[in-house]
Amino acid sequence: MLDHTDKRILEELVADGRISMKKLGEKVHLTGQATANRVMKLEEEGVIEGYTVCLDHQKTGYPVHAFITIFTKSFDHQPFLSFVETKSLYVVHNYKISGEGCYLMDCRFPSNEELDRFLSEINRYVNYKLSIVISKS
Amino acid sequence: MLDHTDKRILEELVADGRISMKKLGEKVHLTGQATANRVMKLEEEGVIEGYTVCLDHQKTGYPVHAFITIFTKSFDHQPFLSFVETKSLYVVHNYKISGEGCYLMDCRFPSNEELDRFLSEINRYVNYKLSIVISKS
DNA sequence: GGTGAAAACTAGTCGGC
């Protein structure tokens, strides 16, 4: 399905998502057009879901990075899930998990005050366990 | 520091990291050049760390998504951290956390067999708790 | 699935506001 050249292309796009097709072609020993065709195919197949920018969240006003493990009280998760939907500004990812808890949320907050408010709000629906990110490697 | 237009630019770049400066300018009511200048400034300030591609990991050969909470046995974390460095193919992110455990690792594996092997290997250095991602919203 | 060349578009560099 994905040959070696496709994998090389994806590696380069992970490292630099805005590289020109011409330069990308040089790196994988193809012409710009051939590269653009392969990238287009990867997009159509859904291997490439999109492109995005990597931000320094310290500088964009969301310095507090937290992982919140969710323990649901009731059998119906929908009220909680609907609530989380409305908080997409804070909830970067919400993963349904096996293991301890039902969900693991990757969250960003402007301050501990905002985090505190969020925790109070979700506590209406669920119990939680909080892990604050100190650093990343 | 970041004005409203900068924030709009970042939003658009998060949604599409490969948008042309001209189209981006149209969205934020600026010319292409003015937009390019602002983006360049954001890059120089370090607000923008880079650009990348979003991949469907089911299709790239890493379907198993796991969060592994690490409990260190010894006071010296370095042997573990050095080992994790060599496994960057599997370890997407390694977060130092407060709360339960010392580290939280966001990992990707080609199969449960690879995950099993990885867990056996890190168990030489640390204890762990495993959460497998079932779905993402 | 790949190349090469022309047309259309985009980005970088000016001076001017």
Add this chain to the structure above:
DNA sequence: GCCGACTAGTTTTCACC
């Protein structure tokens, strides 16, 4: 700090192998 115009580079679209 932004605009308009010019030049250089990139992408797109062909016909072709």
